[in-house]
Amino acid sequence: MGLFDFFKKKETAPEAQEALDKGLEKTKEGFFSKLTKAVAGKSTVDDDVLDNLEEVLVTSDVGVSTTLKIIERIQERVAKDKYLSTTELNGLLRDEIQLLLAENNSNDFRNFEYGDHKPYVIMVVGVNGVGKTTTIGKLAHKLKKEGLNVVLGAADTFRAAAVDQIKLWGERVGVRVVAQAMGSDPASVAFDTLQSAVANKEDVVIIDTAGRLHNKVGLMNELGKIKNVMQKIIPNAPHEILLVLDGSTGQNAFEQCKQFTEATDVNALAITKLDGTAKGGVVIGISDQFKIPVKYIGVGEKMDDLQLFDKKEFVNSLFK
Numbered sequence: 095m096g097l098f099d100f101f102k103k104k105e106t107a108p109e110a111q112e113a114l115d116k117g118l119e120k121t122k123e124g125f126f127s128k129l130t131k132a133v134a135g136k137s138t139v140d141d142d143v144l145d146n147l148e149e150v151l152v153t154s155d156v157g158v159s160t161t162l163k164i165i166e167r168i169q170e171r172v173a174k175d176k177y178l179s180t181t182e183l184n185g186l187l188r189d190e191i192q193l194l195l196a197e198n199n200s201n202d203f204r205n206f207e208y209g210d211h212k213p214y215v216i217m218v219v220g221v222n223g224v225g226k227t228t229t230i231g232k233l234a235h236k237l238k239k240e241g242l243n244v245v246l247g248a249a250d251t252f253r254a255a256a257v258d259q260i261k262l263w264g265e266r267v268g269v270r271v272v273a274q275a276m277g278s279d280p281a282s283v284a285f286d287t288l289q290s291a292v293a294n295k296e297d298v299v300i301i302d303t304a305g306r307l308h309n310k311v312g313l314m315n316e317l318g319k320i321k322n323v324m325q326k327i328i329p330n331a332p333h334e335i336l337l338v339l340d341g342s343t344g345q346n347a348f349e350q351c352k353q354f355t356e357a358t359d360v361n362a363l364a365i366t367k368l369d370g371t372a373k374g375g376v377v378i379g380i381s382d383q384f385k386i387p388v389k390y391i392g393v394g395e396k397m398d399d400l401q402l403f404d405k406k407e408f409v410n411s412l413f414k
């Protein structure tokens with residue numbers, strides 16, 4: 095199977111569905127217990143119910159603007175149907191969330207025109223602690239399992255621990271890692287990585303970057319420099335700029351998304367740690383607000399706990 099096929103591949107393995115269901119358990123529990131309270135004692139969807147629903151969505155980290163959009167659509171349905179029972183609310187919400195995800199993930203990764211990029215270059219960005227290194231390791235494992243040759247570039251040279259962590263993942267997964275000493279130029283690591291990947295005819299390059307957010311201009315310059323250097327070897331690299339966000343940080347994730355999308359052309363999102371949070375609504379809000387497809391979700395700490403995001407499976411799992 096080629097690279098292109100991998101990204102188009104549908105992940106329907108029962109284990110994957112099970113991991114997704116388990117990973118979304120907390121979100122589901124939190125959401126539906128709040129929803130049950132929101133409609134308690136009510137038989138029809140009225141203004142009170144809608145107010146309560148708004149609160150449920152906001153506190154599930156769907157985000158204010160996306161929440162208002164959902165409420166408005168339900169209001170329209172109520173106005174049209176005149177009488178809407180609260181038992182119908184679940185189904186209605188499910189439909190609206192599905193629609194919303196479809197609108198924002200219309201550029202679903204499975205439909206992306208990747209062409210036949212070889213190597214396919216992924217530059218991974220995000221602040222420290224969000225699960226960036228883990229996501230890179232899991233992704234390398236996933237791609238390797240599909241028979242692709244992967245190489246990692248340790249371009250987060252700011253912290254010695256970051257280089258060590260990437261090397262450790264490289265060993266665990268069994269993929270090559272290009273690294274230089276701590277403090278060396280990240281762009282130089284990226285250059286070396288791409289150059290050797292081309293020479294070795296490797297399929298995928300994943301470049302880690304430092305996630306310092308203290309200063310947007312600094313971040314922009316650093317990421318810009320890495321990109322420019324990559325383009326000396328492969329003119330349209332990186333093909334993917336993957337922003338990793340910690341799903342359990344709610345509003346912080348929105349803020350980080352804002353900062354990084356202003357600093358560079360993020361075109362894919364990975365949302366991690368969904369298993370540890372009741373705030374999985376962040377997946378719905380972020381993709382709506384930023385119009386960037388969620389491509390991967392992290393649903394656990396193990397190597398296999400990174401999934402290709404499928405909006406339909408996500409909603410099915412949430413409303414199961």
Ligand SMILES: Nc1nc2c(ncn2[C@@H]2O[C@H](COP(=O)(O)OP(=O)(O)OP(=O)(O)O)[C@@H](O)[C@H]2O)c(=O)[nH]1
Nearest residue numbers: 222223224225226227228366367370392393394395
């Ligand atoms: N439960 C859970 N934990 C995760 C997930 N992804 C990452 N983690 C954990 O989050 C912690 C931070 O992950 P790292 O990969 O070290 O984070 P990082 O962003 O690279 O941070 P630095 O290495 O400090 O830059 C680790 O303990 C991971 O095991 C996930 O999807 N679910």
